[in-house]
Amino acid sequence: MFQACSYKNEIDSNYYCQKLKFNCSQSNKIVNFKTTKGDFEVKLFGKDNPLTVSNFLENIDNNIYVNQKFYKIIDYPQIRFIHGGVNPENKFYIQRKQNLNKTSPSIPLEIKFKEEIKPRYNYQIKNPNETENLVNTFESGSIAMVKRGKNKSSSTEFFFVTSKIPELDGRYSIFGKIIKGLDVLEKINKEDYIKAVQISN
Helix, strand or coil: CCCHHHCCCCCCHHHHHHHCCCCCCCCCCEEEEEECCEEEEEEECCCCCHHHHHHHHHHHHCCCCCCEECCEEEECCCCEEEEECCCCCCHHHHHHHHHHCCCCCEEECEECECCCCCCEECCCCCCHHHHHHECCCCCCCEEEEEECCCCEEEEEEEEEECCCCHHHCCCCCEEEEEEECHHHHHHCCCCCEEEEEEECC
């Protein structure tokens, strides 16, 4: 049986927030995605994923996602993956990164377990039994950061899923969920794009 005390969490969010110069938010803010298919609202899990959410909010403040296409759509019979953000193959991505003077093209994988005060960093679940203790799992409308390496997340690319996918739980930083307008997400195709992302509160 999995025990919460079996993992020693030596590095916390404050360490990474200072290292990456983030003003780490630990509140569950709402953001509004305005797309060519319509609008939808996402609740961000700042309390559980402060580093990932702060990185995302900084990207919004820097207008990184304005006029960016949903650059990859993966369709399976029971689930869709909708990738957005900044396509790493786009020259704009390189220019934007240089302009922002980002220290790293990636951020640590960040997942939160029940009954643990701090999130775990650079840690990926290997034992499927551990997923029962995760605070956030993939559900319809979940948003997570694309991975860049085994224990790292991209700093700009993200993806949505349209249904539960337990096979991926504990392997990606899930940092929010659509709370309004899920039907809009389900209509999005590869040529659609984000007009803007606005922080509601």
